[in-house]
Amino acid sequence: MRRFVYCKVVLATSLMWVLVDVFLLLYFSECNKCDDKKERSLLPALRAVISRNQEGPGEMGKAVLIPKDDQEKMKELFKINQFNLMASDLIALNRSLPDVRLDGCKTKVYPDELPNTSVVIVFHNEAWSTLLRTVYSVINRSPHHLLAEIILVDDASEREFLKTSLENYVKKLEVSIKIIRMEQRSGLIRARLRGAAASTGQVITFLDAHCECTLGWLEPLLARIKEDRKTVVCPIIDVISDDTFEYMAGSDMTYGGFNWKLNFRWYPVPQREMDRRKGDRTLPVRTPTMAGGLFSIDRNYFEEIGTYDAGMDIWGGENLEMSFRIWQCGGSLEIVTCSHVGHVFRKATPYTFPGGTGHVINKNNRRLAEVWMDEFKDFFYIISPEAVCG
Numbered sequence: 001m002r003r004f005v006y007c008k009v010v011l012a013t014s015l016m017w018v019l020v021d022v023f024l025l026l027y028f029s030e031c032n033k034c035d036d037k038k039e040r041s042l043l044p045a046l047r048a049v050i051s052r053n054q055e056g057p058g059e060m061g062k063a064v065l066i067p068k069d070d071q072e073k074m075k076e077l078f079k080i081n082q083f084n085l086m087a088s089d090l091i092a093l094n095r096s097l098p099d100v101r102l103d104g105c106k107t108k109v110y111p112d113e114l115p116n117t118s119v120v121i122v123f124h125n126e127a128w129s130t131l132l133r134t135v136y137s138v139i140n141r142s143p144h145h146l147l148a149e150i151i152l153v154d155d156a157s158e159r160e161f162l163k164t165s166l167e168n169y170v171k172k173l174e175v176s177i178k179i180i181r182m183e184q185r186s187g188l189i190r191a192r193l194r195g196a197a198a199s200t201g202q203v204i205t206f207l208d209a210h211c212e213c214t215l216g217w218l219e220p221l222l223a224r225i226k227e228d229r230k231t232v233v234c235p236i237i238d239v240i241s242d243d244t245f246e247y248m249a250g251s252d253m254t255y256g257g258f259n260w261k262l263n264f265r266w267y268p269v270p271q272r273e274m275d276r277r278k279g280d281r282t283l284p285v286r287t288p289t290m291a292g293g294l295f296s297i298d299r300n301y302f303e304e305i306g307t308y309d310a311g312m313d314i315w316g317g318e319n320l321e322m323s324f325r326i327w328q329c330g331g332s333l334e335i336v337t338c339s340h341v342g343h344v345f346r347k348a349t350p351y352t353f354p355g356g357t358g359h360v361i362n363k364n365n366r367r368l369a370e371v372w373m374d375e376f377k378d379f380f381y382i383i384s385p386e387a388v389c390g
């Protein structure tokens with residue numbers, strides 16, 4: 001009888017401990033969830049997902065339309081990056097895209113031995129979803145033996161999620177990703193130079209922080225550089241709508257030029273360039289200038305021509321400067337029409353220009369004119385008298 005009571009006590013106490021354990025387990029796992037929720041509400045952008053099927057929002061490059069009830073919120077969020085952040089955050093980081101290449105490009109065969117490339121991406125207060133969608137598109141659509149590494153250069157962003165959250169996130173990815181932080185706001189040029197200096201690939205590929213690389217984007221760029229190391233190559237820049245994130249193929253019939261205000265402009269590819277290629281639109285187009293955000297260059301050639309003008313500030317003019325530099329230093333600049341990379345084009349810049357936008361751009365353009373344009377600089381000064389002195 002007494003033993004029976006003992007047994008009951010032992011059973012009851014063990015049962016109690018089991019219950020305590022279960023309670024503790026539940027309590028702590030609940031708490032994890034709480035933290036998770038808290039972090040998510042603080043960082044709504046981090047919710048962006050990896051898709052497992054192709055039916056989600058924006059898949060195959062389709063437009064994302066925001067329901068009426070969310071339009072006000074959408075407009076508020078738009079101001080942060082000057083693109084539809086709500087739409088971007090709804091789209092999977094690895095969304096699918098249509099194959100927009102010319103048919104002749106799909107069957108081209110490239111040499112096995114291509115130079116490898118480092119991909120350098122500069123960002124300043126970029127949105128989480130656009131930055132990581134850029135990174136995923138590089139990882140998922142580039143042969144890994146051709147990728148030396150991805151280098152993310154943070155030009156002194158202020159947003160908290162671009163700090164340790166980003167570092168922890170990219171550690172999990174299957175390609176080596178370095179993050180370099182500029183100590184102070186330095187602008188695109190000096191940040192790119194820092195990224196280039198830290199890179200190890202034979203080719204350096206610069207991309208903007210809100211791009212999406214498409215299938216087969218890399219091989220034709222590297223193959224062209226292998227053929228001629230002094231050729232600097234750009235992909236066709238497809239348009240990702242800043243309103244809907246719809247992916248729209250860019251044209252192979254436009255190339256880069258400029259006006260006398262030294263603004264970059266697209267112009268129709270002239271007949272002489274069609275004739276030179278005997279009408280084969282899959283062959284690279286020689287282009288006077290480049291838009292600047294996306295190009296690949298042989299590392300040694302980049303150093304031989306003196307890299308960028310490190311005296312240029314923030315943004316503006318550096319794309320024409322690089323274009324003039326290439327053509328005047330024995331190289332050539334081409335758009336490789338078989339390579340397509342999407343870019344979110346915006347109507348307004350979200351960036352701040354320390355010192356004032358006009359001042360920064362005039363200063364950069366003055367350097368461009370004085371260094372590369374000889375007597376043609378007078379056209380610029382006549383059309384932009386405000387640029388003559390600071």
Ligand SMILES: [Mn+2]
Pocket residue numbers: 208209210293343344
């Ligand atoms: Mn851009």
